[in-house]
Structures are given as structure tokens and as C-alpha cells.
Amino acid sequence: MIAQVLAQAFESPTIDYHALAPEIVLVSFAALLILLDVVLLEKGRTFISALAGIGLLATMLPILTLAIDGTDRVMFGGAYVVDDFSLVMKAMFVLSGYVVVLLSTNYIAEGDYWENEYYGLLLASLTGMVMISSARDLISIFVALELLSIPVYMMATWRKRDIRSNEAGLKYYLMGVFASAVMLYGMSMLYGTAGSTLLVDIGEAVGGEETTSIVTLAVIFTIIGFAFKVSAVPFHYWAPDTYEGAPTPVTAYLSVASKAAGFVALLQLVMVGFYARDDVYEPVLWILAAASMTVGNLLALRQENVVRMMAYSGVAQAGFMLAPLAVAGKIGDDAVVATVTYLLIYAAMNLGAFAVIIALARKTGSATLDSFNGAFHYAPGLTVVMTMFLFSLAGIPPFGGWFAKFAVLAALIDANTAAGVVLAVVAAVNSVIALYYYGGLARRMWAEEAPDGDLTPVRVPVSLVAALGLAAGLTLLFGVFPNLVSEVSDVSLISTLGG
Amino acid sequence: MSSWPWLQSGRIGDPQTPSLGSLAVSDFLRSYLTVAIFGAVALLLAGGILSLGRLIRPSHGNAEKLLTYESGVDPTGDMWSQSNIRYYVFALLFVMFDVEAVFLFPWATRLEAYGVFGLVEMGIFILILLLGLVYAWRKGMLRWV
Amino acid sequence: MFIAAALIILSGAMGVIVARNPVHSALFLVQTLFGVAALFVLQEAHFLAAVQVIVYAGAIVILFLFVIMLLGVDKVEDLNVEPIAGQRPLAVVIGAAGIGLMLTVLVIATDVISGAHSSTGPLGESDIDEIAKSIFGDYVFAFQLTGVLLTIAVVGAVVLARRAATDPEPIPESAYDELVAAQIAARESTLTAEGGDGTAQDGEETTDDGEDSADDGEAET
Numbered sequence: 085m086i087a088q089v090l091a092q093a094f095e096s097p098t099i100d101y102h103a104l105a106p107e108i109v110l111v112s113f114a115a116l117l118i119l120l121d122v123v124l125l126e127k128g129r130t131f132i133s134a135l136a137g138i139g140l141l142a143t144m145l146p147i148l149t150l151a152i153d154g155t156d157r158v159m160f161g162g163a164y165v166v167d168d169f170s171l172v173m174k175a176m177f178v179l180s181g182y183v184v185v186l187l188s189t190n191y192i193a194e195g196d197y198w199e200n201e202y203y204g205l206l207l208a209s210l211t212g213m214v215m216i217s218s219a220r221d222l223i224s225i226f227v228a229l230e231l232l233s234i235p236v237y238m239m240a241t242w243r244k245r246d247i248r249s250n251e252a253g254l255k256y257y258l259m260g261v262f263a264s265a266v267m268l269y270g271m272s273m274l275y276g277t278a279g280s281t282l283l284v285d286i287g288e289a290v291g292g293e294e295t296t297s298i299v300t301l302a303v304i305f306t307i308i309g310f311a312f313k314v315s316a317v318p319f320h321y322w323a324p325d326t327y328e329g330a331p332t333p334v335t336a337y338l339s340v341a342s343k344a345a346g347f348v349a350l351l352q353l354v355m356v357g358f359y360a361r362d363d364v365y366e367p368v369l370w371i372l373a374a375a376s377m378t379v380g381n382l383l384a385l386r387q388e389n390v391v392r393m394m395a396y397s398g399v400a401q402a403g404f405m406l407a408p409l410a411v412a413g414k415i416g417d418d419a420v421v422a423t424v425t426y427l428l429i430y431a432a433m434n435l436g437a438f439a440v441i442i443a444l445a446r447k448t449g450s451a452t453l454d455s456f457n458g459a460f461h462y463a464p465g466l467t468v469v470m471t472m473f474l475f476s477l478a479g480i481p482p483f484g485g486w487f488a489k490f491a492v493l494a495a496l497i498d499a500n501t502a503a504g505v506v507l508a509v510v511a512a513v514n515s516v517i518a519l520y521y522y523g524g525l526a527r528r529m530w531a532e533e534a535p536d537g538d539l540t541p542v543r544v545p546v547s548l549v550a551a552l553g554l555a556a557g558l559t560l561l562f563g564v565f566p567n568l569v570s571e572v573s574d575v576s577l578i579s580t581l582g583g
Numbered sequence: 584m585s586s587w588p589w590l591q592s593g594r595i596g597d598p599q600t601p602s603l604g605s606l607a608v609s610d611f612l613r614s615y616l617t618v619a620i621f622g623a624v625a626l627l628l629a630g631g632i633l634s635l636g637r638l639i640r641p642s643h644g645n646a647e648k649l650l651t652y653e654s655g656v657d658p659t660g661d662m663w664s665q666s667n668i669r670y671y672v673f674a675l676l677f678v679m680f681d682v683e684a685v686f687l688f689p690w691a692t693r694l695e696a697y698g699v700f701g702l703v704e705m706g707i708f709i710l711i712l713l714l715g716l717v718y719a720w721r722k723g724m725l726r727w728v
Numbered sequence: 729m730f731i732a733a734a735l736i737i738l739s740g741a742m743g744v745i746v747a748r749n750p751v752h753s754a755l756f757l758v759q760t761l762f763g764v765a766a767l768f769v770l771q772e773a774h775f776l777a778a779v780q781v782i783v784y785a786g787a788i789v790i791l792f793l794f795v796i797m798l799l800g801v802d803k804v805e806d807l808n809v810e811p812i813a814g815q816r817p818l819a820v821v822i823g824a825a826g827i828g829l830m831l832t833v834l835v836i837a838t839d840v841i842s843g844a845h846s847s848t849g850p851l852g853e854s855d856i857d858e859i860a861k862s863i864f865g866d867y868v869f870a871f872q873l874t875g876v877l878l879t880i881a882v883v884g885a886v887v888l889a890r891r892a893a894t895d896p897e898p899i900p901e902s903a904y905d906e907l908v909a910a911q912i913a914a915r916e917s918t919l920t921a922e923g924g925d926g927t928a929q930d931g932e933e934t935t936d937d938g939e940d941s942a943d944d945g946e947a948e949t
Contacts, residue, residue, distance in 0.1 A: 095865075096697070096698070096700035096701075096864065096865075097864075097865050097866060097868060099868075104869065107869075107873075111872075111873075111876060114876070115711070115714060115876075118714055118718055118879075118883060119714065121718070122714075122717055122718050122721045125721070160865075160866040160867070160868075160869070161866050163866050163867070164869065198887050201883055201884075201887050204880075204883065205880060205883065205884065208876060208880045211873070211876065212873070215869075215873065221866075223867055223870055224867070224869070224870050227870040227873050227874055227877070228870075228873070230877060231873055231876065231877050231880075234877065234880060234881065234884070235880055235884065237884075238884035238887065238888065241888065244888065297832075297833040298833070300833075301829075301830075301833050615769060667798075668798060668889045669889075670794050670797075670798070671791075671794050671795065671798055671885070671889060672882075672885055672886060672889050674787075674790055674791045674794045675791065675881065675882060675885045676882060677787060677790075678783075678787045678788060678791055679878045679879075679881065679882055681782065681783050681786070681787040682783060682787075682878060683875075683878070685779050685782070685783055686863065686871070686874075688775070688856065689775070689856045689857065689859045689860030689863065690860055690863075690864070692856055692857070692860070693857060693860060696860075697860065697864050700864065701864050704864060704868055704871070704872070707872060707875075708871065708872060708875045711872070711875035711876055711878075711879055712875055712878060712879060714879050715878065715879035715880075715881075715882035715883060716882070718879075718882065718883055718886065719882055719886050722886050722890060723890075724886050724889070724890060
């Protein structure tokens with residue numbers, strides 16, 4: 085009898101398989117890679133990276149069909165939403181994942197690492213990212229966040245026999261789980277207040293006239309948890325050591341995809357969950373943004389190692405991406421547009437810069453700034469491309485970076501508040517500081533003499549060339565035709581959810 | 584049973600037990616009183632027998648007698664020695680299937696309510712987890728060399 | 729009852745931090761987790777209480793103990809070495825500030841923490857059915873990905889723990905000490921050269937893992 089009552093009470097949720105197709109394809113390919121490894125063991129190594137690449141391209145298909153279809157799909161009572169925002173981010177994650185596969189192909193194969201598992205973990209991590217861009221509910225966000233993080237903890241320590249890689253993985257893991265704990269604490273308070281894990285419901289519950297202390301704490305803790313993820317100051321200190329010790333393709337992945345995933349979750353939480361509480365999140369994000377830009381840039385000036393420099397520059401760039409959110413209460417969806425614009429362009433140029441670092445390290449075997457001296461004399465092509473990426477990161481037209489910085493500054497000025505203008509000034513000053521070290525690296529590559537006069541050319545494998553071409557093409561395209569980006573990044577988080 | 588009224592008030596987890604109001608709550612807690620009594624009895628028994636033994640046994644300790652008994656072989660080294668990494672993988676596999684069991688219970692208690700949908704979903708879930716087990720097996724982690 | 733459970737949890741948590749022997753810390757953790765199970769009982773979530781004891785106190789703490797034994801409890805860490813000058817006093821200040829913040833919130837909070845039922849009201853049915861409805865309902869997708877997560881944890885653990893026949897010898901343990909010594913020396917030289925740098929560039933938390941492979945305990949589920 086009870087069973088019958090229950091059977092009536094339980095209705096299986098309607099599942100829109102088209103909307104879930106990207107995740108399903110990715111998971112299937114991840115499982116396939118592991119399964120092939122189980123069957124073939126080492127024999128599968130020759131084609132496994134190609135298969136991972138195919139898997140990612142196959143994932144693009146449903147994303148494209150969903151984009152063409154264009155309707156917003158809402159599932160699971162609002163916990164899972166496929167809209168423009170999520171599709172743009174999904175496409176970005178999958179494309180960056182594809183570039184990372186290209187970067188990894190030779191690096192992982194030549195290092196005699198565990199290739200099969202590497203790509204399996206990479207795809208699983210990407211599944212988490214693809215999921216997080218649609219997750220509009222605390223539980224989904226958390227599961228996706230763990231799914232994307234845990235494989236990366238392991239990939240950071242992939243060079244098992246290198247003590248620095250061990251340090252990288254351990255440090256990232258400890259910081260990551262600590263951040264998760266802080267974030268969960270905040271989330272538990274949110275759930276306690278709202279009685280629901282849906283971001284929309286939380287938005288209603290926390291958006292009263294006056295804030296309560298518990299809501300304030302919850303918002304701050306949740307934001308701090310994600311600040312670790314995006315390595316914003318003062319929660320950045322794991323980044324340089326982890327970036328330096330991890331295998332360089334994994335570093336590229338960390339600095340682009342993993343950081344972007346943190347931003348995606350943060351955007352959804354702030355714009356949907358906390359939107360009405362701008363008196364709480366704006367000051368917090370303001371401090372994080374200003375501190376990240378300044379401290380990141382100042383520390384980047386002093387680095388002797390390119391990867392560490394890129395780590396600190398990444399911290400500073402994260403500050404730029406946080407900045408529009410610090411005035412989100414005034415400009416609404418424009419903040420989302422600015423941050424998404426920055427994320428897209430940053431992904432292209434940063435992946436490109438890491439591709440050059442990996443290519444040059446094949447010859448020099450190190451990543452100190454000195455080892456880049458005189459690169460123009462033996463690798464002119466790479467030097468030209470690297471200069472382009474560096475100038476783009478610094479924000480010099482006509483490369484993509486200028487438009488990213490422009491979008492952020494415009495958003496800050498649009499807010500028309502003292503806080504926004506001050507932050508815009510901080511951002512502008514920091515752009516100048518950043519120019520100094522990006523320019524310094526470019527100068528070394530062009531003007532200095534190569535160490536010990538070794539001018540043998542660098543052999544760049546095909547996959548790296550493809551990655552470089554993709555990143556360079558996009559960086560240039562975004563810079564020359566900024567309309568393209570604004571077309572894509574014209575997304576909204578508020579309107580699609582009606583609240 | 585009639586002399587133990589608090590034992591009757593509601594089976595643990597019985598869905599028909601009223602759960603509103605403070606009276607019902609104390610009903611629930613009363614059913615846990617059984618647990619508490621069992622615990623107390625266990626403690627008393629163990630403590631009582633041990634202290635009884637202490638009272639009546641002779642005690643002439645020497646170094647030989649105080650040694651840890653290890654299959655008749657004299658133990659060597661410190662007891663806090665480093666253990667093998669293999670144990671860890673077994674422990675992790677155990678945790679994994681422990682968690683799986685946790686997810687299985689809610690499904691199994693009302694199997695028919697969730698119908699084909701529940702069966703399919705649970706099948707996928709178990710298959711995914713099996714992949715992990717097969718992987719560890721194939722990589723030779725289950726073999727104790 | 730709530731106060732008793734809270735006392736069990738808090739004293740256990742204090743024990744975890746204060747205990748000198750990591751194994752004792754793990755045992756105090758069992759006490760804390762048991763207290764949480766008692767809280768679940770108070771909320772009429774009997775299934776969750778059982779799960780809490782079986783999975784956390786039973787399985788996860790065992791995993792912790794394995795890792796502790798793996799790293800070797802017999803090794804004594806020299807706690808007097810301070811990798812970054814001023815690190816510990818700073819930690820104390822920040823920790824005190826955090827506690828102060830929490831206490832302030834507790835004091836000014838209008839809704840006093842009482843251990844009363846959660847704001848969503850009683851469960852209605854037994855929690856085991858509610859959980860099943862959730863995992864086959866709105867959270868079915870998250871549930872499946874949790875399965876992927878568990879599998880990935882096993883794959884990763886195997887990769888990190890297994891030594892293939894072709895693998896070279898593991899890093900000798902002394903390499904860790906050398907690395908740390910080199911890093912401390914490098915930092916001191918920059919400090920003297922730059923006239924002091926307050927920012928923690930290299931937060932050195934751990935110098936103690938002797939095994940190269942057990943670094944990532946994927947114990948969170």
C-alpha cells in the first residue's frame with residue numbers, strides 16, 4: 085500500500101537529452117579512454133590523445149546544435165539551465181580543452197607519463213566544467229566543482245618522479261580542499277536561510293531590505309571559496325608554486341580552464357543568487373579585484389621564471405575579471421558581458437603564451453627568463469607569435485587583449501559610482517605596470533644574445549603548431565574584429581531566469 | 584512488552600510515526616533509549632569483567648611476559664612502522680563501494696516505486712563504478728605480490 | 729540532547745587539533761563525526777545518522793589512518809623551523825580575527841542557534857525515501873557524475889600509487905630536505921637583497937611527506 089502511494093508520489097524527472105548531450109558525450113569518451121586502457125594497456129598509447137581530441141570535437145557538435153536551436157532549456161526544476169551564457173562557456177571550455185590536448189600530446193608522450201589515464205582525467209575534468217556552466221543549484225555546482233578539481237589535483241602531480249611536481253599537486257590539493265570546506269560552510273548557511281539549494285530561491289531569500297548577519301557571512305564565505313579557485317589575492321599563494329611544478333600543459337589548463345570555471349560559478353552565484361545583496365558582495369569583490377591586480381602585477385615584476393611570472397600575471401588578470409562584478413549591482417548584466425568577454429580573450433592569449441613556453445622549453449629545457457634570451461635568432465616565428473600574445477596580455481591594440489581591458493573599463497565607468505571609477509583607475513595603472521614585464525620578456529627575446537650562442541632551430545611538433553595557430557588566430561581575430569566577441573559574449577544571467 | 588511502554592513508541596524510521604510537535608520528537612528519542620541501554624550494558628559488562636579479572640588474577644610481571652604476543656615470534660622494531668601504499672588503494676576501493684552502498688539503500692528499500700527509470704539510472708551508476716574496479720584489477724592493484 | 733551532541737562534537741574537534749599523535753587526532757575525529765550522527769538523529773534523519781557512522785566514522789577515518797600509517801607516524805617533525813619569518817604570529821592574528829568575526833556574528837544575530845529543526849520543517853516521510861526521491865529526481869544528473877567522481881578517484885589513486893616496471897627509483901627522502909633547505913636559503917637571500925618582503929610568495933606548508941605517491945588522498949565524497 086505504502087509502495088503504491090509512493091509510486092504515485094514519485095515522478096521521474098523529464099530529461100532533455102539534447103540539452104545534456106555535451107556532458108554525456110564527454111563522459112562517454114572519458115569512460116571509453118579508461119576502458120581502452122583497461123583492454124589494451126600500453127598498446128593504446130599511440131592513438132589515445134587523438135581519440136581525446138576527437139571526443140572534444142564531438143562534444144562541440146551538440147553545443148553547436150543547441151546554439152542553433154537557441155531556446156533556453158530548463159531542467160530539474162531550474163537546477164540545470166542551458167542558455168546562451170552556458171553554451172558560450174561550454175564552447176570555451178571544450179575548445180580550451182582541445183588546445184590543452186594539443187599541447188599535451190608530445191609533452192606527455194615524450195615524458196613517458198601515464199598517457200591513457202591523463203586524457204581520461206582531462207576529459208572528466210572538462211565534464212565538470214561543462215556541467216558547471218549550466219548548474220544553477222548549490223548541489224550541482226558543488227559536484228561539478230569537485231569533478232573538475234579532483235582530476236586536476238592529480239594531473240598537477242603527474243610528473244611523479246619530480247619533487248616539484250609533487251609539491252605542486254600537494255599544495256594545490258590542500259588549498260583546494262580548504263577552499264571547498266570554506267565554500268561549503270557558506271553554502272550550508274545559504275541553504276539554511278533559503279531552505280532550498282536553487283540559486284533562484286536563494287536569491288529571493290537573501291534579497292530582503294536589510295541583510296542579516298548569517299547571510300553576510302554566507303556570501304563572504306562562498307565568495308572566498310571561489311576566490312581560491314580563481315587565485316585572487318589574498319588567496320593566490322598556491323598559484324606560483326603549483327604552476328611552476330605542474331607539467332606545463334597542466335599549468336596552461338589550470339590557468340585558463342580551471343580559473344574560468346571558478347569565474348563561471350562565481351558569476352552564477354553573484355548574479356543569480358546574491359544579486360540583490362550588492363551591499364555585501366560589492367565591497368568584498370572590490371577588495372579582491374583591486375588587491376589581485378596590484379599585488380599580482382607587483383610580484384610578477386620580480387620573477388625570474390617565466391611560468392611564475394605567468395602565474396602572477398594570471399593573478400592580476402583574475403583581478404581584471406573580478407572588477408566588473410564589483411559594480412554588478414549597478415550595471416546588471418553588463419558585468420556578465422564584460423567578464424565573459426575578458427574570459428574568452430584571456431583563454432585564447434594565455435593558452436597561446438603557454439604554447440610558446442612549451443615549444444621553447446623543448447630546446448632550452450628550462451623556463452627561466454634568461455633562457456628566453458635571443459629567441460628571435462633561432463626561433464623567429466615563435467618569437468613573433470609570443471610577442472603578439474604578450475602585447476595582447478598587456479592590452480595593446482590590435483591584439484585581442486585591448487578589447488578585453490576596454491570592456492572591463494567601460495563597465496566600471498558605466499557604473500557611475502566613486503568605487504567604480506577608483507577601480508577603473510587602479511586597473512589602468514596596473515595595465516601600465518603589466519606592460520613593463522610583458523614588454524621586458526619580449527625585449528629579451530628580440531634584443532638579447534642567445535645564451536652560449538646556440539642557434540640550432542627549435543623543432544615544433546605539428547600539434548603544437550596547430551595549438552599556436554588556433555590561439556594566435558583567435559587572439560588576432562578578437563582584436564581586429566571585437567564585434568565578434570561582443571556578439572558571442574552578449575549573454576545574460578538575470579533575464580533568462582526571470583529573477 | 585506492556586511493562587516497557589517506551590519501547591513500543593514507534594519503530595525507528597517508521598514512516599507512520601507522527602513527526603510533528605515536541606511530543607512526537609521525544610517518542611523518537613525514547614526509541615533511542617534502547618540504544619543507550621544497550622550501550623550502557625555493553626560498557627558495564629566489558630568494564631565489569633575486566634576489573635573482575637584484575638582483582639582476582641595474580642600479577643608477577645617480567646619483561647618476557649609483557650612482550651606483545653606475535654604468533655610466538657618476538658616482535659621487532661617500533662609498532663608505528665610505515666605501512667605499504669597498497670593498503671591505501673584497498674581502503675580507497677572500500678570507501679568507494681561503501682558510498683555506492685549508501686546510494687543503493689534508498690533505492691532498494693522502495694525498489695518498485697522508481698520503476699524502470701530508477702533501474703536504468705542505478706545500472707549506469709553501478710557500471711561507472713565497476714569501471715573503476717576493473718581498472719584497478721587490470722592494473723594489478725588487487726594482486727598482492 | 730542538542731547540547732550534549734554539541735559538546736561531543738566540539739570536544740572532539742578540539743582533540744583533533746590538540747592531540748600530538750596524528751593517530752589520536754584521527755580517533756578524536758571519530759568522536760566528532762559520531763556527534764554529528766547524533767545531530768542527525770535529533771533531526772529525525774536516521775538513515776543519514778547510520779550513513780554518517782558507517783561511511784565517515786567507519787570508512788573515511790580508516791582511510792585517514794592508512795594515510796597516517798603510510799606517511800609514518802614515527803617520524804617527528806621539527807616544529808621549530810619557521811619557513812617564513814613571522815608566519816606563525818601572523819597565523820595567530822588571522823585566526824583570532826576569524827574567530828572574532830564569527831563571535832560578533834553570533835552575538836548580533838537575531839536568530840539564536842538553538843538546535844531546533846531546520847527551516848524547511850519536518851521531513852514528512854522517512855529521510856531514506858526523501859533521499860531516494862532526490863537522487864532519482866532533480867539531482868539524478870549530479871548523482872551520476874558523483875559516480876564518475878568516485879571512479880576517477882580510484883584511477884588517480886592507482887596512477888599515483890602504482891610503480892610500473894619501467895619506472896625509475898623513487899625520489900630519495902633526503903631530496904625533500906634538500907629542496908626545503910634550498911628554498912629557505914633562496915628566500916633569505918632575496919629578503920636581505922630586497923630589504924624585506926612581507927608577502928608570502930612561497931607558502932611552505934608541508935615538508936614531511938616521505939612517500940612520493942600518497943600525496944593526494946581523495947577522501948572527500
